[in-house]
Amino acid sequence: MSNSSNSNKKVKALRCRECNAEYEPMLKYICDECLGPLDVEYNLDSIKVSRNTFAYRAKNYWRYIELLPIEDARNIVSLDAGFTPLHRADNLADALGLKHLYIKNDSMNPTFSFKDRPAGVAVSKAKELRLNAVGCASTGNLASATAAHASKAKMPCYIFAPYNIEHAKIAQALSYGAEFIAVDGTYDDANRLAMQVAEHMNIGIVNVNLRPYYVEGSKTLAYEVLEQLSWNMPDHLIIPVASGAMLNAICKGLEEMRMLGLINNDDIDVRITAAQGKGCAPIVDAFKNNRDEIIPVENPSTIAKSLAIGDPGDGIYALRRLRQFNGYAEDPDDDEIVDAILMLARHEGIFTEPAGGVVIAALKRLVEQGKIDKDEHVVCYITGNGLKAIDAIDDRVKISRIVKPMVEEVLSIIPQQQPHI
Amino acid sequence: MSNSSNSNKKVKALRCRECNAEYEPMLKYICDECLGPLDVEYNLDSIKVSRNTFAYRAKNYWRYIELLPIEDARNIVSLDAGFTPLHRADNLADALGLKHLYIKNDSMNPTFSFKDRPAGVAVSKAKELRLNAVGCASTGNLASATAAHASKAKMPCYIFAPYNIEHAKIAQALSYGAEFIAVDGTYDDANRLAMQVAEHMNIGIVNVNLRPYYVEGSKTLAYEVLEQLSWNMPDHLIIPVASGAMLNAICKGLEEMRMLGLINNDDIDVRITAAQGKGCAPIVDAFKNNRDEIIPVENPSTIAKSLAIGDPGDGIYALRRLRQFNGYAEDPDDDEIVDAILMLARHEGIFTEPAGGVVIAALKRLVEQGKIDKDEHVVCYITGNGLKAIDAIDDRVKISRIVKPMVEEVLSIIPQQQPHI
Numbered sequence: 113m114s115n116s117s118n119s120n121k122k123v124k125a126l127r128c129r130e131c132n133a134e135y136e137p138m139l140k141y142i143c144d145e146c147l148g149p150l151d152v153e154y155n156l157d158s159i160k161v162s163r164n165t166f167a168y169r170a171k172n173y174w175r176y177i178e179l180l181p182i183e184d185a186r187n188i189v190s191l192d193a194g195f196t197p198l199h200r201a202d203n204l205a206d207a208l209g210l211k212h213l214y215i216k217n218d219s220m221n222p223t224f225s226f227k228d229r230p231a232g233v234a235v236s237k238a239k240e241l242r243l244n245a246v247g248c249a250s251t252g253n254l255a256s257a258t259a260a261h262a263s264k265a266k267m268p269c270y271i272f273a274p275y276n277i278e279h280a281k282i283a284q285a286l287s288y289g290a291e292f293i294a295v296d297g298t299y300d301d302a303n304r305l306a307m308q309v310a311e312h313m314n315i316g317i318v319n320v321n322l323r324p325y326y327v328e329g330s331k332t333l334a335y336e337v338l339e340q341l342s343w344n345m346p347d348h349l350i351i352p353v354a355s356g357a358m359l360n361a362i363c364k365g366l367e368e369m370r371m372l373g374l375i376n377n378d379d380i381d382v383r384i385t386a387a388q389g390k391g392c393a394p395i396v397d398a399f400k401n402n403r404d405e406i407i408p409v410e411n412p413s414t415i416a417k418s419l420a421i422g423d424p425g426d427g428i429y430a431l432r433r434l435r436q437f438n439g440y441a442e443d444p445d446d447d448e449i450v451d452a453i454l455m456l457a458r459h460e461g462i463f464t465e466p467a468g469g470v471v472i473a474a475l476k477r478l479v480e481q482g483k484i485d486k487d488e489h490v491v492c493y494i495t496g497n498g499l500k501a502i503d504a505i506d507d508r509v510k511i512s513r514i515v516k517p518m519v520e521e522v523l524s525i526i527p528q529q530q531p532h533i
Numbered sequence: 534m535s536n537s538s539n540s541n542k543k544v545k546a547l548r549c550r551e552c553n554a555e556y557e558p559m560l561k562y563i564c565d566e567c568l569g570p571l572d573v574e575y576n577l578d579s580i581k582v583s584r585n586t587f588a589y590r591a592k593n594y595w596r597y598i599e600l601l602p603i604e605d606a607r608n609i610v611s612l613d614a615g616f617t618p619l620h621r622a623d624n625l626a627d628a629l630g631l632k633h634l635y636i637k638n639d640s641m642n643p644t645f646s647f648k649d650r651p652a653g654v655a656v657s658k659a660k661e662l663r664l665n666a667v668g669c670a671s672t673g674n675l676a677s678a679t680a681a682h683a684s685k686a687k688m689p690c691y692i693f694a695p696y697n698i699e700h701a702k703i704a705q706a707l708s709y710g711a712e713f714i715a716v717d718g719t720y721d722d723a724n725r726l727a728m729q730v731a732e733h734m735n736i737g738i739v740n741v742n743l744r745p746y747y748v749e750g751s752k753t754l755a756y757e758v759l760e761q762l763s764w765n766m767p768d769h770l771i772i773p774v775a776s777g778a779m780l781n782a783i784c785k786g787l788e789e790m791r792m793l794g795l796i797n798n799d800d801i802d803v804r805i806t807a808a809q810g811k812g813c814a815p816i817v818d819a820f821k822n823n824r825d826e827i828i829p830v831e832n833p834s835t836i837a838k839s840l841a842i843g844d845p846g847d848g849i850y851a852l853r854r855l856r857q858f859n860g861y862a863e864d865p866d867d868d869e870i871v872d873a874i875l876m877l878a879r880h881e882g883i884f885t886e887p888a889g890g891v892v893i894a895a896l897k898r899l900v901e902q903g904k905i906d907k908d909e910h911v912v913c914y915i916t917g918n919g920l921k922a923i924d925a926i927d928d929r930v931k932i933s934r935i936v937k938p939m940v941e942e943v944l945s946i947i948p949q950q951q952p953h954i
Contacts, residue, residue, distance in 0.1 A: 171592045171616075191882050192620060192638070195592075197613035203687060217613070220641055222882065224920065245947065260882030266624060270947060275935045283923045286930035289879035293943060294932045301938035308940040313947065458710035461612050461643065461681030499645065499920040502704045509707035511715045514696045517722035519729040522714060526666065526691060526734065
């Protein structure tokens with residue numbers, strides 16, 4: 113990897129998003145000049161793809177290997193994540209008065225969230241960079257996705273979290289054999305420690321020193337929606353936002369597919385809306401108040417815990433994307449979120465975590481405000497499953513009545529129907 | 534549906550598995566003559582399929598519509614279940630001394646278990662039969678799968694269960710809008726009540742009066758493995774067993790594909806092994822003791838609760854299949870099951886419920902007993918995810934040490950590595 117010329121490689125360089133400085137594609141994530149974040153830049157001329165390139169490949173996100181930052185396909189660590197269903201949500205559309213509503217159901221992934229995309233790319237790159245271990249600071253979706261891919265890669269994995277978290281929260285991640293670095297401190301301390309480890313040790317912390325590669329995984333959420341819509345651009349995407357990285361990556365994915373000429377429409381005429389939970393909505397707040405900077409939220413308070421990043425690392429970039437793509441931003445409260453979880457489940461049979469409720473609640477708000485036309489093609493990103501957050505809905509699904517085990521009792525409850533056969 | 538001739542339909546009849554009596558394909562499941570179970574019989578001559586029929590279709594189990602008992606495709610109720618990954622488990626294979634081990638990872642379904650297959654077919658048939666409601670007696674995977682598909686079908690759904698079960702167990706199913714028929718009695722009472730309702734009311738209880746159609750969904754687990762192995766027959770399938778219906782359906786699926794001439798091998802030369810948890814293993818017990826009848830287990834006691842059916846409805850047929858397919862039967866205990874859950878997670882990044890642990894533990898036993906040759910192609914069916922049964926592994930993933938939030942502390946834990954870049 114010390115070859116100074118990358119002209120025959122897919123990844124040309126890491127480039128600073130702020131000052132444009134260029135670096136060798138290695139284990140690096142911050143610009144030496146300006147401390148800006150680094151992005152993967154490809155040798156676009158060398159990328160030869162058409163729609164047919166992808167069409168007959170295995171249905172996972174590695175079908176877009178030409179546009180992912182792994183040079184040698186033997187380094188791919190795959191659990192068959194991605195190419196999740198784009199679910200046509202006609203029942204929910206009817207309920208909201210829309211005609212073309214789609215759910216990108218990314219709960220159907222190997223560890224049951226979209227994090228299998230960025231974590232899988234990061235672990236693959238760790239293998240390509242011949243790192244001997246990976247890790248992250250998380251107790252949730254990211255921890256499980258990183259640990260699962262590390263186990264498939266036969267790499268040690270270290271999960272940084274406060275020592276006193278609930279066992280059940282981290283049990284999935286640890287089941288994959290990851291080691292729990294139990295930090296005597298807060299969640300912020302655990303985060304800081306993981307960042308220091310990324311600085312001082314030769315370990316790939318997936319969302320820190322592997323971050324330029326990591327975020328590339330999330331852009332496949334754009335590629336797939338385009339391919340699943342037969343390369344037609346939808347009118348409106350509604351995206352849950354935590355750090356802002358996923359929203360930014362989805363926008364990058366749309367732009368790349370346009371540059372490669374794969375989209376039917378000439379322009380990217382799509383609206384991008386951000387959804388955060390009230391109580392931790394720094395990006396929505398900046399957008400609504402027309403500010404250019406993000407004011408961190410000191411004490412996040414929302415049931416959408418997987419989105420509750422008070423000081424979002426890519427917040428400023430997500431904010432710029434909302435303006436670039438003529439979008440909106442909404443921050444539904446806990447009651448709206450729970451209502452929306454149940455609304456999605458009851459109309460479409462899709463059971464999501466609170467982050468998904470945030471998206472559907474934001475959709476509902478936009479419809480009520482007249483900001484979505486009924487003829488628009490709208491895509492909602494549902495990025496995680498509801499099983500890990502049962503308590504969010506638990507007291508909304510109470511028993512109403514108890515019956516004796518006799519069929520006569522049931523006859524009085526269930527409306528009698530004449531046979532139709 | 535009152536047409537007396539079904540010659541131009543896909544489903545020719547319902548036929549008694551015991552006495553061969555033939556019935557109109559309607560809402561019926563027990564033979565009037567001998568009380569035997571009814572199976573769907575197709576007009577095989579009218580089924581024109583080749584490998585190419587399926588190859589380019591959407592990746593869900595409805596790609597096999599020609600072989601599923603829905604006459605009119607407009608009645609399909611789909612959540613995009615099925616065509617889950619056939620995961621090449623090379624790490625686990627290495628650990629066990631095997632060469633060709635595959636995991637059929639059916640945890641990656643919309644409600645996160647294989648039950649989306651039979652429940653989806655049953656709800657679709659309920660729609661085709663113009664029933665006005667569906668239901669089942671279950672608190673687990675079946676309840677969720679039935680409720681989710683009912684919500685997509687806009688049909689009322691009734692879940693029968695004891696009133697005093699834990700809320701969290703049934704919350705997912707109820708989130709989809711199903712109504713909880715809370716029975717003042719035991720689980721057996723709830724089950725009996727659901728069967729009585731199926732007898733007396735015009736409601737489709739998916740695994741009772743819709744059972745002939747319901748079980749057809751599970752045979753797609755055979756079709757998919759064959760297609761994913763390029764239509765080569767594997768040497769050995771290891772299948773978790775509860776009622777025995779799924780094992781029987783998988784065998785039926787293999788036979789149908791052979792009859793249709795789609796399998797490369799002329800004969801079905803495959804071994805079928807059944808796996809149940811010790812403490813509720815009536816089928817394994819009958820097989821190992823060379824008995825022809827199943828002795829019910831009065832008080833099931835195993836952590837593999839989704840398999841814990843003491844008096845399995847299709848037990849006798851599963852037993853016959855094991856003999857027909859020259860198989861084995863194993864009943865690992867709780868410790869072996871937990872070990873196996875962790876073994877699968879740590880080697881392959883797949884987190885399963887205890888039923889999946891039963892399968893991997895059975896595999897391990899067979900390897901240790903020299904009953905599987907290292908060159909065999911072995912497929913293990915993993916039919917549900919681990920998130921709902923975190924408590925099964927919770928005390929096996931304890932914290933080992935606590936560190937202060939300083940990088941020096943971590944340096945003492947994580948082996949130092951030289952940069953390889």
